[in-house]
Every structure is written in C-alpha cells, then in structure tokens.
Amino acid sequence: MNHIVIIGNGIAGITAARHIRKLSNHRITVISGETPYFFSRPALMYAFMGHLKFEHTKPYEDWFWAKNRIELVQDYALTIDTVLKHVYLQSGNVVQYDILILATGSLPNKLGWIGQDLGGVQGLYSKQDLDLMTVNTRDISRGVVVGGGLIGIEVAEMLHSRKIPVTMLVRETSYWNSVLPLEESLLINRHIRHQGIDLHLETELTEILPDVHNRVRAVRTNKGDEFTCEFVSLTAGVHPNIEITHKSGIATERGILVNEYLETSTPNVYAIGDCAEIVSEDSTPKSRVEQLWYTGEMQGETVARSICGERTKYERGILFNSAKFFDIEYQTYGSVPARHADEKSLYWEHPDRRRSIRIVYTSEQVIGFNLLGIRYRHEICKQWIAEHRSIEYVLEHLDQANFDPEFFERFEQEMIVLFEKQTGKKIHLRKQRSFFGFKKFLGNVRASV
Amino acid sequence: MNLIQIEIPQPTHPKESIMKKIGLAMFALGMLVFLSGATGAFENIKLFYCLGSLGLAALGGVLFILPSRNDGLPGIKNNGVMFRAISNRGALAWMTSVFLTGFYILLYWYPEYLKGLITSTDVISFGMTGKAATQWFLYGTIYTLAILVMGMKMIIKYRHSRYQIVRTISVMFFQLVFAYLIPHILEAFQQPEYYFTYFWPLKTSVLFPNDLQWLKSQPGALPQFMVFWGVIMSIIGVPILTYFFGKRWYCSYVCGCGGLAETLGDPYRQNSDKSLKSWKVERWMVHSVLVFITVTTGLLWANSIYGGELLGSASMYFSRWYGFLIGAAFSGVIGVGFYPIMGARVWCRFGCPQAAILGIFQKYFSRFRITTNGSQCISCGNCSTYCEMGIDVRAYAQRGENIVRASCVGCGVCSSVCPRGVLNLENGPVRGRVST
Numbered sequence: 001m002n003h004i005v006i007i008g009n010g011i012a013g014i015t016a017a018r019h020i021r022k023l024s025n026h027r028i029t030v031i032s033g034e035t036p037y038f039f040s041r042p043a044l045m046y047a048f049m050g051h052l053k054f055e056h057t058k059p060y061e062d063w064f065w066a067k068n069r070i071e072l073v074q075d076y077a078l079t080i081d082t083v084l085k086h087v088y089l090q091s092g093n094v095v096q097y098d099i100l101i102l103a104t105g106s107l108p109n110k111l112g113w114i115g116q117d118l119g120g121v122q123g124l125y126s127k128q129d130l131d132l133m134t135v136n137t138r139d140i141s142r143g144v145v146v147g148g149g150l151i152g153i154e155v156a157e158m159l160h161s162r163k164i165p166v167t168m169l170v171r172e173t174s175y176w177n178s179v180l181p182l183e184e185s186l187l188i189n190r191h192i193r194h195q196g197i198d199l200h201l202e203t204e205l206t207e208i209l210p211d212v213h214n215r216v217r218a219v220r221t222n223k224g225d226e227f228t229c230e231f232v233s234l235t236a237g238v239h240p241n242i243e244i245t246h247k248s249g250i251a252t253e254r255g256i257l258v259n260e261y262l263e264t265s266t267p268n269v270y271a272i273g274d275c276a277e278i279v280s281e282d283s284t285p286k287s288r289v290e291q292l293w294y295t296g297e298m299q300g301e302t303v304a305r306s307i308c309g310e311r312t313k314y315e316r317g318i319l320f321n322s323a324k325f326f327d328i329e330y331q332t333y334g335s336v337p338a339r340h341a342d343e344k345s346l347y348w349e350h351p352d353r354r355r356s357i358r359i360v361y362t363s364e365q366v367i368g369f370n371l372l373g374i375r376y377r378h379e380i381c382k383q384w385i386a387e388h389r390s391i392e393y394v395l396e397h398l399d400q401a402n403f404d405p406e407f408f409e410r411f412e413q414e415m416i417v418l419f420e421k422q423t424g425k426k427i428h429l430r431k432q433r434s435f436f437g438f439k440k441f442l443g444n445v446r447a448s449v
Numbered sequence: 450m451n452l453i454q455i456e457i458p459q460p461t462h463p464k465e466s467i468m469k470k471i472g473l474a475m476f477a478l479g480m481l482v483f484l485s486g487a488t489g490a491f492e493n494i495k496l497f498y499c500l501g502s503l504g505l506a507a508l509g510g511v512l513f514i515l516p517s518r519n520d521g522l523p524g525i526k527n528n529g530v531m532f533r534a535i536s537n538r539g540a541l542a543w544m545t546s547v548f549l550t551g552f553y554i555l556l557y558w559y560p561e562y563l564k565g566l567i568t569s570t571d572v573i574s575f576g577m578t579g580k581a582a583t584q585w586f587l588y589g590t591i592y593t594l595a596i597l598v599m600g601m602k603m604i605i606k607y608r609h610s611r612y613q614i615v616r617t618i619s620v621m622f623f624q625l626v627f628a629y630l631i632p633h634i635l636e637a638f639q640q641p642e643y644y645f646t647y648f649w650p651l652k653t654s655v656l657f658p659n660d661l662q663w664l665k666s667q668p669g670a671l672p673q674f675m676v677f678w679g680v681i682m683s684i685i686g687v688p689i690l691t692y693f694f695g696k697r698w699y700c701s702y703v704c705g706c707g708g709l710a711e712t713l714g715d716p717y718r719q720n721s722d723k724s725l726k727s728w729k730v731e732r733w734m735v736h737s738v739l740v741f742i743t744v745t746t747g748l749l750w751a752n753s754i755y756g757g758e759l760l761g762s763a764s765m766y767f768s769r770w771y772g773f774l775i776g777a778a779f780s781g782v783i784g785v786g787f788y789p790i791m792g793a794r795v796w797c798r799f800g801c802p803q804a805a806i807l808g809i810f811q812k813y814f815s816r817f818r819i820t821t822n823g824s825q826c827i828s829c830g831n832c833s834t835y836c837e838m839g840i841d842v843r844a845y846a847q848r849g850e851n852i853v854r855a856s857c858v859g860c861g862v863c864s865s866v867c868p869r870g871v872l873n874l875e876n877g878p879v880r881g882r883v884s885t
Contacts, residue, residue, distance in 0.1 A: 050531045051531070052831065059828040194519075327522050378825055
C-alpha cells in the first residue's frame with residue numbers, strides 16, 4: 001500500500017482520488033488551500049448569480065470523503081523535495097508521499113497592463129476570486145470585462161444578473177472567433193448586445209486608471225475611449241499554475257511537462273489537468289495544455305489506472321465541449337475549425353437568429369457538429385464521426401441525434417432542404433419509430449386539416 | 450461560505466413597474482374586500498361583492514405577473530433565488546408557512562372560524578350546484594384560482610420551453626375542468642360529486658366497499674360509469690399509462706396536488722432536502738402509507754364480505770384515522786403549509802400513496818427515464834438544487850448514468866435548468882434503460 005498525495009482538489013485531482021479508491025487500497029491524501037471540499041468550478045458563476053448557494057456546488061456530501069477513506073488537508077502546498085519525497089505546506093507541516101499527483105490548476109493571465117494590480121481589478125478562477133468579486137462589485141455603477149472568451153462572457157452574465165451595467169472589451173473582430181466560425185460568432189455578438197451589454201469589438205485595453213484610494217476609476221482603450229467603472233475583470237485566458245515545482249527539479253515549460261502517460265520528468269510524480277503540458281512526439285503542435293473540465297476528468301481517470309497497476313496512455317478521443325452564452329447553449333462534437341480549409345460545412349440558422357446547426361464534412365465523412373440553442377446527443381455524434389459516416393448518412397438519420405425535450409420544434413427537415421439546395425442531391429429523412437406511431441398520426445391529422 | 454447577501458436593485462421599465470404596482474394594489478384591495486365581507490357587511494350585494502373581490506384579486510395577480518415576460522430575454526433566470534427571503538427560508542418564507550399551515554388547520558378542524566368566508570362564496574356555490582357553500586367549496590375555489598393565476602406565471606417564466614408550457618396548461622386544464630367545474634356541475638344535476646382524475650389509493654373511496662356500494666345504488670347510468678371508471682383506471686389504466694409515459698402523466702400533467710405544487714409551489718422547489726438521509730426517510734414513509742392503505746382496503750373488503758362480523762366497528766375507526774392523519778394532516782397541513790420551507794412536493798414525496806404506487810411502476814415497469822447526454826455534465830448542481838423531489842440528479846449525470854428513480858415526477862425542470870443540455874426526459878425501450 002502506497003501513500004498517494006494529490007495536490008489540488010479540482011476536477012482532475014478529485015477524479016484521480018475517486019478512481020484510485022475504486023481500484024485500490026492505497027492511502028490517499030488530497031491537499032488544497034482553496035476549499036475544504038471539492039466543488040464545481042464552472043458553477044461558481046451560479047453562486048454569484050444566486051441560482052445556487054456555494055454549498056450546492058459541492059457534488060458530494062461532506063461525509064463522502066471519510067467514508068471512502070480519502071483524507072482531505074486544507075493547506076497550501078508550497079514546495080516539493082523529490083529526493084526525500086516530501087511536500088512542504090504553508091502551516092509548516094510536511095507530508096511524505098510515495099506517489100505524487102500535481103493537479104494545481106491555472107492562474108488568470110495578467111498581460112502587463114498598466115494598473116492591473118489596482119483595487120477592484122481581478123481575474124476569476126478560484127473561490128477566493130469569487131468572494132473578492134462579491135465585495136468588489138458591491139454598489140458599483142459599471143463593470144468592465146476585458147477578454148472575449150468563455151470566462152469573459154460568464155463574468156458579463158454574472159454582473160448583468162445583478163443589474164450592473166457591463167462594458168465588454170474584445171480584441172478580436174468578433175466574439176471568440178478564434179474558436180467559433182464566423183456565423184456562430186456573429187450570432188453570439190448579437191445576443192450579447194441584445195442582453196444590453198456594451199460590447200466593443202477590435203478594442204484593446206491600454207490602461208487602467210486609479211483613483212485616490214488606488215482603486216480603479218476608469219479604463220482606457222486603444223481607440224482612445226475612456227470608460228468609468230469601479231470593477232475590471234481580466235479574463236484574457238489562464239496559464240498553468242506551476243509555482244510549486246520551483247527548485248524541485250521537475251521539468252516545466254508553459255506547464256508541468258508530462259508524456260502521454262501523464263508522467264513528469266521525475267519518477268513517481270504525475271501532473272494532470274490545467275497545470276500539465278502534454279508532450280507527444282507525433283502530433284502538431286508538439287505540446288498542448290488542455291484547460292477543460294472534461295479533459296481534467298479524463299486525465300484524472302487515466303492517471304488512476306496507471307497508478308493502480310495498468311500503465312495507461314492518455315487519449316482524449318473525439319473532441320467535445322459545451323458552454324452557455326447567456327441564454328444560448330453551445331455544444332460541439334468533433335472538429336469544427338473556425339476557418340475552413342478543404343472541408344465543407346452545412347450551416348443552418350433559425351429565423352429567430354438564436355439557434356443554429358452546423359455540420360462539417362469532407363467528401364468522405366462528417367467530422368464535426370456545432371450547435372447553438374439546440375441539443376444533440378453526444379453518443380450518436382461521436383459514433384458517426386468514429387464510424388466515418390458520410391454526410392448523406394448523417395442527414396438521413398439526423399432524427400436520432402436530436403436531444404431537445406419533447407414538444408420542442410425539430411429542424412432535421414430544414415437541414416436536409418438546405419443540403420439538397422446546395423448539392424442537388426436527394427435525401428430521405430428516416431424517422432425514428434415512435435410510440436404507436438403517434439407522431440405519424442399527428443402528422444396525418446395535420447396534413448388532412 | 451461567506452457570500453455576502455446584497456440587495457439587488459431591480460430597475461425595470463417604468464411603465465411595467467407601474468403596471469406591477471397597480472396589480473399588487475388590486476390584489477391587496479380585492480383580498481381586503483373579500484375578507485371584510487366575512488362579517489356579512491355586503492349582504493345586499495352578495496354576487497357583486499363575491500365575484501368582484503375575488504375577480505379583482507385574481508386580475509391584480511395577473512397584472513402583476515404579465516409584465517415579467519419582458520424582464521430580460523427568455524431563458525432560465527433564477528437570479529437572486531438564493532438571496533431572497535421568500536425563496537430562501539427567510540422571515541417572509543416562515544410567515545407564509547405559518548399562515549398557510551394555520552389556514553389548513555382552520556379549514557380541516559375548525560371550519561366554523563371560516564364561516565363568514567364560506568358564506569361569502571355561497572352565491573357562486575348556489576349558481577353552480579344549487580346548494581350553500583361548504584368549506585370545501587371555498588377551498589376548491591381559492592385552490593383553482595391559485596393554479597390558474599400562478600400557472601400563468603409558470604408559463605411566462607418558462608416561455609422558452611414548450612415542455613413546461615404544455616405541462617402547465619395541462620394541470621391548469623385538469624384542475625379547472627375535472628377537479629372544479631365537473632364535480633360541481635354534477636352536483637347541480639343531482640349526481641354524485643365525482644372526481645374523474647383521482648384514483649385509488651389517493652382517493653380511497655374509489656375502491657372502498659361502502660363507497661362503491663353506495664355509488665352503485667345510485668339511480669341512472671352515470672354512477673355506474675363512475676364505479677367502472679374508478680375501478681378500471683385504478684387497476685388497469687394507471688399501470689398502462691405509467692408503463693408508456695412514466696409517473697409524470699399523472700403527477701405533472703393531471704393531479705391537482707401536483708398542479709398546485711407546480712404553479713403556486715414552483716418558487717420554493719429548491720428547498721427540498723437532497724441528502725441521502727432524506728431519501729431513506731422518504732422511502733420508508735411513502736411506502737408505509739401505501740402498505741397501510743392497501744391493508745386497510747383489504748380488511749374493509751374482507752369485512753364487507755363477512756358481513757361486518759370480522760372487524761365490527763374497528764374498520765370504520767381505521768379509515769377515519771387514515772383520513773385524519775394522511776388525508777388532512779399530511780396532504781394539507783404539512784403538504785401545502787410547509788411549501789416555503791421544505792419545497793412544494795413534501796406530500797408527493799413523503800406521503801402520497803398514489804405517488805408510491807406510480808413510483809413502483811416507474812422504477813420496474815416503465816419506458817420512462819431521464820437520459821444523460823454522454824460526458825457533458827459539469828457537476829454544477831443546478832439539476833439537483835431545482836429538483837422538487839429531492840433527487841440528487843447530479844450524482845447520476847456526472848457519472849454519465851441515466852436517472853430511473855421511483856420518486857421522479859417528470860416535471861422536466863432539471864432538463865430546463867441544465868446549462869450544458871445534459872438531461873432529457875424520454876420514453877424508450879425498457880432494455881438498457883438504467884445504464885445509458
């Protein structure tokens with residue numbers, strides 16, 4: 001029985017701990033200074049908005065950890081001695097490990113803006129950030145969000161939910177267009193503005209201006225505009241939190257370097273989640289940092305298997321992700337490039353301009369799906385991509401992919417009409433069998449009326 | 450957790466906020482007039498007084514609710530639910546709870562204190578049934594109005610979700626027509642007051658021997674149909690419908706208790722207890738009630754077959770105590786009185802024998818499940834928090850497992866509040882239902 005020490009109780013570290021417990025009898029200790037118990041980081045916004053209390057963001061009841069013999073230590077781990085196998089904590093305590101898993105997460109980027117350390121200026125990542133934001137946004141007249149990514153739009157929604165006017169500065173020509181294709185990006189631009197957010201595209205922050213108390217009083221942009229505000233949220237991405245590896249001998253670059261087995265340069269030390277930089281020789285680019293909830297979860301599961309006897313390569317499989325932009329849900333499966341090269345794309349937008357479907361395909365097969373305001377089935381999309389299904393096959397069976405609730409409008413026929421118009425081919429939609437042919441019956445009734 | 454509770458300013462459109470204020474004023478005025486009428490002050494203008502005051506209150510409610518359709522774009526807007534006293538077990542919630550509980554105690558055991566109010570509704574009762582109002586007529590009228598007015602609020606709140614709209618219109622319809630108009634119209638035609646949407650064991654009289662024999666002895670074809678309908682639905686109809694659609698066809702589309710919970714009770718759904726412990730308590734309690742009522746029914750039939758020699762008068766006490774403990778104390782006083790504190794489905798979850806029986810079918814013989822969409826769950830907890838039945842939905846969703854739980858009433862709110870589109874209520878093949 002080894003003592004496995006995990007630094008970080010986010011999704012990666014906790015998933016590793018849970019799966020190690022499932023697979024073995026090792027002693028498990030999880031160290032985190034942030035909170036005593038695991039919580040869902042993506043849910044922090046809902047605690048701010050009052051949809052949830054913070055306690056609701058904890059996926060397991062507090063008794064769960066003792067019952068599963070996962071020891072929790074609330075303390076900050078400062079340094080590691082990889083020879084003695086010691087972790088030194090802020091309290092002065094020392095923890096001895098046999099196997100160490102680093103799951104230290106990320107830190108918000110501060111890109112060297114003038115005034116970035118003023119009062120009322122902050123990023124949003126940790127529980128402490130959330131508490132600070134709660135204090136920083138009390139009784140303010142305007143908040144400025146710097147950055148056009150997922151956290152940026154979440155902070156905008158958070159402030160908006162408390163009726164605080166928001167100005168959003170986005171460097172790019174359109175929201176998140178490094179990831180979203182143009183049409184989706186434009187749709188979200190419109191939705192942001194429709195919410196009443198003051199969205200400025202192609203606008204960069206140049207300076208944050210202080211008041212007499214060394215708190216922010218305004219921001220200045222490259223267009224020469226000045227926006228009065230008492231709160232600035234810096235949401236220009238995150239970078240791996242690798243402070244703990246300092247002087248430990250563990251190799252780092254952007255993140256903590258690991259191979260495809262999530263092993264660091266030091267034996268018996270692994271790194272997973274946001275903090276890990278995965279190097280794989282046969283891919284371009286040679287290394288990548290994955291900062292998603294799902295990848296953290298998968299890496300935690302992989303490392304648990306390796307530690308419990310079956311050395312396992314981390315394979316992400318067919319990509320997927322999801323998010324929510326104010327009221328519009330977003331799901332993506334497979335590969336949907338922001339700009340097309342050779343692949344073709346079938347894009348349909350609902351007349352209400354709040355919903356869209358995009359299917360990306362090559363002459364051989366479908367490679368990706370993008371959904372806004374419509375839900376598709378993960379398993380089905382994944383299966384079609386893995387089985388190299390053609391666009392014709394996918395359209396014929398599109399009925400199976402829909403995951404919207406009952407009574408919702410369906411748009412399979414619209415996709416087919418669009419495809420037929422673009423290519424001149426004929427597609428026949430195969431409807432799923434439904435209970436007693438009830439839908440068919442309704443359709444007949446409608447047709448006869 | 451030190452999330453500081455702040456007062457959020459709510460700058461709505463001025464015109465709308467005026468409409469809301471007028472609505473509130475009308476509601477208050479209507480209630481005041483209605484209550485003051487309890488003294489008999491409006492003896493000469495009874496019809497005008499009764500319809501006028503209740504109508505004014507209801508219209509006020511509607512005027513207050515309608516402008517909210519312009520509060521932001523359609524979508525899930527649970528902003529501030531955890532900060533407000535009324536929805537977060539604050540002073541207002543406790544006050545409301547004491548008021549509701551008190552009202553039910555008066556209604557069930559001391560109706561004489563409500564005499565003035567009951568007589569106030571005489572004029573409607575005479576119009577509909579040709580008889581003077583009882584406390585149940587007063588109750589039914591207020592109950593139906595509450596479902597209709599708060600149902601509008603529900604529809605506006607979920608105006609982006611057809612599932613929620615259809616379901617809400619359904620409970621409003623069944624309450625108004627089948628639980629209010631038809632029973633009273635039947636009375637007017639000298640027929641037995643009968644509720645076509647309540648079955649055994651929720652409405653025990655549907656299968657109790659004495660009640661059945663009495664109904665059978667009534668003249669005309671309609672009472673015979675009632676006997677047939679109640680027996681067939683209780684024994685055959687309920688299981689078949691539950692096999693195809695799950696428990697929701699009843700609890701979230703037809704039932705009056707469910708109707709009130711889903712409309713008046715919707716703002717309190719987050720207060721249900723999600724702990725594992727509460728699930729254990731729930732299973733013991735609700736199934737005990739079911740066992741009790743089944744044994745009672747069996748004994749009553751045995752007794753009736755043996756000509757009353759078996760139990761003597763004991764069987765009567767048996768059903769009387771059931772009526773007191775379960776019918777009144779549990780379903781009414783605790784069931785509705787505790788809405789703001791324990792969520793709106795306390796009765797459905799811990800006490801309703803119909804829910805228990807539907808739950809057993811749903812768990813073992815049904816095509817219904819909540820499907821989890823692959824690995825898209827982010828464990829945020831919105832689904833569990835807003836589950837009125839206290840199901841820890843997230844515990845299943847985050848493992849990628851489907852949810853097949855006896856207690857699920859299929860309200861669909863977990864699916865609505867999920868920010869990643871992970872949950873969907875579906876009917877499908879029984880095979881492979883549990884393991885995705």
